[in-house]
Amino acid sequence: MDIYKTRYGEEWRIIPRQCPVDASGKSPEFQGDGFKVYKDSIRKEVKESAMTIIDENKDNLYFNYEPDGLTVRSILGVHKHIMLEDIVPDSVVQEIKSILGGEFYIHQSRVNVKTKGSGSGWTPHSDFETWHYDDGMEKMRCLTVMIPLDINRVENGCLEVIRGSHHHYFSDKYCGDFGHDDNFTDQKAGVVVDDACNMIADLCGSNWEPIELNVGDALIFDCNLLHRSLKNNSTYDRTNLFFVLNSVENKLKAPFSGGEPRPLEMATR
Numbered sequence: 001m002d003i004y005k006t007r008y009g010e011e012w013r014i015i016p017r018q019c020p021v022d023a024s025g026k027s028p029e030f031q032g033d034g035f036k037v038y039k040d041s042i043r044k045e046v047k048e049s050a051m052t053i054i055d056e057n058k059d060n061l062y063f064n065y066e067p068d069g070l071t072v073r074s075i076l077g078v079h080k081h082i083m084l085e086d087i088v089p090d091s092v093v094q095e096i097k098s099i100l101g102g103e104f105y106i107h108q109s110r111v112n113v114k115t116k117g118s119g120s121g122w123t124p125h126s127d128f129e130t131w132h133y134d135d136g137m138e139k140m141r142c143l144t145v146m147i148p149l150d151i152n153r154v155e156n157g158c159l160e161v162i163r164g165s166h167h168h169y170f171s172d173k174y175c176g177d178f179g180h181d182d183n184f185t186d187q188k189a190g191v192v193v194d195d196a197c198n199m200i201a202d203l204c205g206s207n208w209e210p211i212e213l214n215v216g217d218a219l220i221f222d223c224n225l226l227h228r229s230l231k232n233n234s235t236y237d238r239t240n241l242f243f244v245l246n247s248v249e250n251k252l253k254a255p256f257s258g259g260e261p262r263p264l265e266m267a268t269r
């Protein structure tokens with residue numbers, strides 16, 4: 001049975017989360033908020049080393065572009081070259097294992113390049129909704145670790161979240177089928193519409209809040225946390241590195257869309 005059925009029918013719905021958030025009960029902040037910031041936990045030179053590795057391996061990486069077709073939006077498949085363990089401290093890795101209830105593997109890794117002036121934003125969404133429909137991720141036993149390679153501020157389009165929204169699942173109405181790259185570039189299916197954001201915000205007693213971060217910080221957030229970010233209107237880039245970590249007990253099935261699986265750089269199988 002598909003407990004998180006989405007992209008069907010004529011109306012969107014909000015249903016309660018069916019899966020535990022924190023498997024061990026040792027991370028109450030993550031359980032309640034759906035995210036946690038680790039201040040000053042990463043080497044400050046992280047951008048230089050990550051971008052050098054990307055440059056050296058650019059022929060083996062997967063590029064997604066902005067709607068202009070020219071500006072890079074995301075560079076996927078970076079974890080074969082940039083090692084999670086070299087960047088994220090062991091104490092954070094251990095907390096992630098405790099939240100996920102054991103070992104994980106990397107479902108997706110990417111650098112989102114939100115170029116100054118031209119980098120566009122990300123509409124409100126839960127990652128899990130896409131990973132469930134497009135990738136066949138059955139349960140919410142997955143989280144993202146985000147490492148800012150540049151300072152993240154409101155003016156350069158930092159991540160914004162609704163605290164506690166991971167307890168509610170947005171199931172979209174059917175809104176057409178789009179190519180995997182197109183929906184990555186400019187999400188159309190699975191976008192949480194304003195009325196649904198407002199309803200979830202009311203349920204949570206919170207509303208959109210920016211997560212401003214410095215280089216050296218790290219953020220973890222639940223796969224079902226509602227998030228968005230605005231266009232980069234500043235004079236400086238916003239580059240962030242992401243590792244998406246999924247429980248080994250939650251490996252992908254056939255996509256719930258019934259369609260073809262996405263490229264392996266978008267969803268490891």
Ligand code: 6CS
Nearest residue numbers: 122125127130184187266
């Ligand atoms: O399609 C995906 O996998 C991605 N899309 C969004 C909007 N967020 C996270 C994920 O990388």
Ligand code: FE
Nearest residue numbers: 125126127227
């Ligand atoms: Fe996302």
